[in-house]
Structures are given as C-alpha cells and as structure tokens.
Amino acid sequence: MSRNEERIADVSGDALSEVFEVQMGPQHPATHGVLKLNLVLDGETVLSCKPDVGYLHRGIEKLSENLTYSQSMPLTDRLDYMSAIANNTGYCLAVETLLGIEAPLRAKYLRTMICEMSRIASHLLWIATHALDIGAMTVFLYAFRERELILEMFEELCGARLTPSYPRIGGVRQDVTREFMDRLEKFIAEFPSRLEEYETLIDTNRIWLKRTKGIGIIPAEQAIGLGLTGASLRGSGVDYDIRKHRPYDAYPYVDFEVPIGISGDVYDRYRCRMEEFRQSVRIIRQCMEQLPPGPIIADDAPDLVMELKPPRKVMAGSTGPSPLKTALIRLVEDRQAYMEGDVYVSTEVPKGELGFYFVSDGRGMPYRMHIRSPSYIHIGALGVICEGELVADIIANIGSLDVVLGECDR
Amino acid sequence: MIIQYKKKRGWLGTVFLVEILKGMGLTLRRMLSRSVTRQYPEERPEIRIGFRGQHALARDPVTGGSRCVACMRCAVVCPSRCIHIEYKKDEQTGVREVQSYAIEALRCIYCGYCEEVCPVNAVILTEVYEYAAYKRDAFYFDEEQLLKNWDRFIEESRYDPTKYVNPFWRPRGIDERTLAGPRRRSVPDDWKMENQWVGTGMTKSRKTGARCDVGGH
Numbered sequence: 001m002s003r004n005e006e007r008i009a010d011v012s013g014d015a016l017s018e019v020f021e022v023q024m025g026p027q028h029p030a031t032h033g034v035l036k037l038n039l040v041l042d043g044e045t046v047l048s049c050k051p052d053v054g055y056l057h058r059g060i061e062k063l064s065e066n067l068t069y070s071q072s073m074p075l076t077d078r079l080d081y082m083s084a085i086a087n088n089t090g091y092c093l094a095v096e097t098l099l100g101i102e103a104p105l106r107a108k109y110l111r112t113m114i115c116e117m118s119r120i121a122s123h124l125l126w127i128a129t130h131a132l133d134i135g136a137m138t139v140f141l142y143a144f145r146e147r148e149l150i151l152e153m154f155e156e157l158c159g160a161r162l163t164p165s166y167p168r169i170g171g172v173r174q175d176v177t178r179e180f181m182d183r184l185e186k187f188i189a190e191f192p193s194r195l196e197e198y199e200t201l202i203d204t205n206r207i208w209l210k211r212t213k214g215i216g217i218i219p220a221e222q223a224i225g226l227g228l229t230g231a232s233l234r235g236s237g238v239d240y241d242i243r244k245h246r247p248y249d250a251y252p253y254v255d256f257e258v259p260i261g262i263s264g265d266v267y268d269r270y271r272c273r274m275e276e277f278r279q280s281v282r283i284i285r286q287c288m289e290q291l292p293p294g295p296i297i298a299d300d301a302p303d304l305v306m307e308l309k310p311p312r313k314v315m316a317g318s319t320g321p322s323p324l325k326t327a328l329i330r331l332v333e334d335r336q337a338y339m340e341g342d343v344y345v346s347t348e349v350p351k352g353e354l355g356f357y358f359v360s361d362g363r364g365m366p367y368r369m370h371i372r373s374p375s376y377i378h379i380g381a382l383g384v385i386c387e388g389e390l391v392a393d394i395i396a397n398i399g400s401l402d403v404v405l406g407e408c409d410r
Numbered sequence: 411m412i413i414q415y416k417k418k419r420g421w422l423g424t425v426f427l428v429e430i431l432k433g434m435g436l437t438l439r440r441m442l443s444r445s446v447t448r449q450y451p452e453e454r455p456e457i458r459i460g461f462r463g464q465h466a467l468a469r470d471p472v473t474g475g476s477r478c479v480a481c482m483r484c485a486v487v488c489p490s491r492c493i494h495i496e497y498k499k500d501e502q503t504g505v506r507e508v509q510s511y512a513i514e515a516l517r518c519i520y521c522g523y524c525e526e527v528c529p530v531n532a533v534i535l536t537e538v539y540e541y542a543a544y545k546r547d548a549f550y551f552d553e554e555q556l557l558k559n560w561d562r563f564i565e566e567s568r569y570d571p572t573k574y575v576n577p578f579w580r581p582r583g584i585d586e587r588t589l590a591g592p593r594r595r596s597v598p599d600d601w602k603m604e605n606q607w608v609g610t611g612m613t614k615s616r617k618t619g620a621r622c623d624v625g626g627h
Contacts, residue, residue: 206430
C-alpha cells in the first residue's frame with residue numbers, strides 16, 4: 001500500500017472524519033491561470049481531485065480551419081504564451097512537412113537559438129511562480145529580472161516581446177543584428193552565475209526541501225501511462241526528449257545532454273529543469289559559434305498571402321525553386337499545389353511534446369488542425385498525482401508539472 | 411545525464427542555519443546593489459526599430475496623402491480581418507482609387523503581416539505605444555486618423571520621414587528578389603545579406619564563400 005493510499009484509508013476509518021467539497025479556482029492565483037479543481041477533502045487530505053478546464057477556450061483549432069496556413073501562425077503565439085516562438089516553430093515545421101519544403105541552414109540555426117532562448121524564458125517564469133507558490137518570493141523577483149532581458153532581446157529581434165511570430169513557413173522573419181548578438185553573448189556569459197543565485201536561495205533550503213522532497217511522486221511506468229512529456233516525464237527517470245530522439249532544425253548539429261531525474265518527485269522535476277537551463281545556454285553558445293551564412297528563408301517558401309484555390313503555378317511569390325523541388329511539384333502541379341493528406345509533427349517545447357496534426361484537402365487552409373498540447377495532458381494527470389496528498393501539495397504539484405492554461409484550453 | 415543532488419546538510423549546518431543564512435546574505439548583497447527597476451512614466455524604455463505599435467499610413471511627401479494603391483494584400487492577409495478598404499476602379503485605365511481605408515485597432519493582433527506584404531510601404535505599425543482612450547470609437551482608425559498617427563510618430567521619434575525604413579517593410583537579410591514590389595526603398599547596409607552576422611566558427615568558410623559543413627557530429 002502506498003503512502004497516499006494509507007493516508008486515505010486512515011482518514012476514512014476515522015469516526016470524526018467529515019468529507020467536504022472545495023472548488024479551487026478558477027481565480028486562484030496559484031493555479032497558473034484559470035484552472036479549476038473540484039476537490040473532495042477530508043480535513044487536509046485530498047480524497048479526489050478533478051480538474052475542470054475550458055475557461056480560456058478560444059477555439060484556435062476551429063479558427064484555423066478558416067484561415068490560411070500562414071494566417072494561423074500568429075494564433076499559435078497564444079497557445080503557450082511563455083514560449084511563443086517554440087510554438088511558432090513547431091507549427092512552421094508541420095506546415096513545411098506538409099508542403100514539402102525545407103528551411104535553409106541559417107534559418108534552422110536561428111530557430112534553434114531562439115527556441116532555446118524561449119525555453120530559458122519559459123523556465124524562468126516556471127521557477128518564479130513555482131517558488132512563489134511554495135513561499136520563496138525572492139526567486140520570483142530575481143527570475144523576472146532575467147526574463148526581462150530575454151524579452152527585450154525578442155523585441156529587438158522582431159518587434160514584439162510576448163507574441164513574436166518570428167519564424168515563417170520555410171525560414172524565419174528577419175536576420176539577427178550585430179547588437180542583438182552582442183547582447184545575447186553578454187546574457188549567456190552572465191546567466192549561469194544568475195542560476196547559481198536561485199540555487200543558493202532554494203536548492204538546499206530546508207523549507208523548500210520539506211515542501212518538495214517526496215511530494216507528488218510519479219513512478220516511471222505511471223508517468224508514461226499518463227502521457228507526460230518534457231521535464232515532468234524526465235523527472236521520473238524516463239529518457240525521452242524529441243530534440244534527441246527525433247531531432248529537428250539544428251538540434252542534430254549541436255551537442256547537449258538530457259537531464260534525467262531519479263525518484264520522480266517535485267524536487268527531481270525541479271532539478272531537471274534547472275539543469276535544462278544550463279543545457280539551453282550550451283545550445284545557444286554552440287549555435288552562435290556555428291551560425292552559417294546564407295539565406296534565411298527558402299526559395300520555394302509560400303508567400304504570406306496564400307492562395308485559397310490551388311494556384312496554377314508552383315506557389316505565389318516563389319523565385320525559382322530548386323530543381324529537385326520543381327520535379328516534385330511538377331508531379332502534383334496539374335492537380336494541386338498543396339499536398340493532400342495528413343501530417344503529424346511534434347517538437348519539444350519547454351512544457352513537453354507539442355504536436356501539430358494537419359489534415360489537408362489540398363486547399364491553402366487545413367481541413368482540420370489538431371494540437372497535442374502538453375499542458376492539457378499534464379492537467380489530466382494532476383488528479384491522479386494529487387490523490388491522497390495534502391491540499392498544500394496540490395500547489396507544489398501544479399507548479400512542478402508546469403502547466404499553462406492558454407495551451408491547455410486553446 | 412542523471413541529475414546530481416547537493417550534499418546532505420550536516421548537523422553543524424542544521425544547528426547554525428547555514429543554507430538559510432547564505433540565502434539571506436545573497437538578498438542583502440542584492441539589496442545594496444543598484445536597482446534594476448525602471449521607473450516607467452519618468453524613465454522610458456528604449457524602443458527598438460521594428461517595434462509593433464500603433465497603426466499608421468505613411469504620408470507621401472509628394473502628394474501629402476497615403477501611398478495605398480488598394481491592392482488589398484493587407485486586407486486579405488490579416489488574420490483577424492481588421493482592415494477594411496473600399497476602392498473605385500477607373501473603367502478605362504484600370505487604376506484603383508482608395509475611397510476609404512480603416513483599421514479596427516481593437517481587433518488587431520499586431521502580427522505585422524500587413525506591413526510585410528505591402529508592396530508600396532504604405533501601412534506601418536509605428537513605435538508609438540501610448541494610445542489609450544475612453545471610447546471604443548477612438549480605436550477605429552480611418553484614413554485621416556492613420557495619417558495623423560504617422561505625423562505623431564515622426565514627430566515623437568524624430569526620424570527623417572524621407573529616409574525612414576521599417577525592418578518589416580524590408581526584412582533584414584532577405585533576398586531582394588523575394589520582395590513584393592519595385593518601390594521598396596534601399597536599406598541600411600547592415601541589413602543586407604552580405605553583412606549578416608556569422609558565427610565565429612564559420613569565419614573561414616565565409617571568406618571563401620564555401621558552404622560550411624556542420625553535419626556529422
């Protein structure tokens with residue numbers, strides 16, 4: 001019998017116990033957005049925890065059925081707004097696979113670099129709120145100090161801090177400037193020392209250890225069964241990272257390691273993400289060193305103004321595709337310029353595995369788009385993890401699974 | 411890579427609260443160092459060129475009006491469909507004349523697609539970010555208001571209106587052939603593809619112009 005089951009048996013055998021229901025959220029600040037949890041409690045012990053989602057539903061999947069492929073791209077900014085560029089990249093990769101085009105090498109490197117920056121930005125927000133929920137307020141202030149630096153760099157790169165829409169189908173929006181690269185170099189030189197500051201504050205702090213060690217344990221088999229991905233899965237000791245196992249963009253060219261936890265509790269997931277910070281810095285440094293010259297958008301990339309009806313020529317705005325691509329397109333030119341069929345492409349965003357599934361009927365807009373968002377699946381696992389724990393541990397669990405409701409409800 | 415735990419705390423550390431004192435020492439040090447907070451209304455952030463702010467129509471120095479030719483590309487590409495253009499077509503010449511041009515700023519999602527596809531560099535998202543108002547009507551920008559926005563932007567930013575180029579009009583590093591129209595003006599030299607930033611490990615191959623080999627790790 002596990003500790004949680006023991007605790008449930010304990011309270012239900014008690015003659016004085018009184019079961020009552022509590023609705024936590026959707027305005028609770030520690031639920032990271034508009035998550036509502038229907039709790040059945042006995043004293044402090046959680047007997048059952050049922051997440052209730054949908055308060056932030058905007059119908060992004062349905063909206064994209066009426067927008068062209070390039071028009072839907074800014075909508076993916078609004079999925080996981082902590083790391084919008086990672087979503088954009090995943091979306092663009094899926095559409096590129098569907099259209100049979102490939103981004104140039106320089107664009108791949110730029111995307112990888114910016115994705116890792118957004119991973120740092122996302123994890124910074126995670127450590128900030130996670131620590132704040134548990135009671136360490138100082139980390140919150142320090143993490144936002146560094147996040148501001150990254151957001152300012154995003155603004156310099158593409159004019160927006162939170163919703164950059166930087167990648168394009170077949171490349172990226174615009175090239176990096178010298179000032180941007182100087183700032184980035186300064187940032188990654190300084191960032192590891194900032195990481196040590198956070199660790200000084202909480203890593204061995206006895207209050208932090210009491211709140212995280214042995215809390216919310218997910219065994220490896222259960223984590224796989226629940227469909228967890230990202231650092232939440234790796235904290236349980238499962239070595240699964242799409243950047244390593246199905247590399248995309250410039251990930252095959254860079255050298256990095258995937259941190260893996262041991263016991264699968266809140267503390268291990270925390271350690272995994274802290275190590276990911278360091279690996280991200282490593283990836284960014286390698287990308288900066290290896291950044292090759294060349295174009296930033298593919299020659300046969302579709303124009304932003306995409307035709308809805310199948311165009312007669314290859315694609316609007318193209319300026320001479322490569323010979324191989326021409327042959328490929330000539331095959332389908334008579335019938336359709338856009339491919340028919342379906343495609344699923346998944347990428348490793350900071351929260352976990354983000355997948356885009358398209359069904360195309362050959363027009364310039366998807367027949368159906370489905371988003372496999374990690375947060376939705378992590379919230380589904382929350383009920384199982386929290387059962388038998390204390391109310392205060394729910395907060396620690398939400399923080400350690402790193403959910404964001406914009407992506408969950410989409 | 412299996413994560414590493416920090417060393418377990420000894421009895422000395424437990425009694426003397428060593429790790430908590432270390433944390434307090436750090437906060438004390440930070441308390442005495444310079445503050446990073448920006449006192450916003452007095453202290454303004456530096457706006458980067460290419461910032462996506464209030465909408466405007468660039469005022470043509472020759473005609474005094476907008477440069478829009480009613481090609482409808484911005485209205486078609488807009489994901490939130492907030493641009494409304496009405497035009498009249500001359501039967502003989504086929505030239506379109508803009509009757510009205512309006513942007514609903516409250517529907518806009520500031521993706522910057524409109525300025526990117528404009529072949530004549532007419533529509534622009536300026537660097538102005540303070541335009542709150544009490545009425546919804548204030549965010550329905552008609553052509554006259556959009557031109558006024560441009561004037562305000564030029565006045566506040568002190569750009570030379572004849573030389574100003576927005577990076578979204580002419581994306582940095584993009585080949586000139588892929589751009590939409592011939593009327594794009596020339597860009598600063600460091601936006602050109604020849605002057606792009608190249609990684610330090612790549613300097614050799616850049617000189618020879620050979621395609622660098624990065625695979626095989």
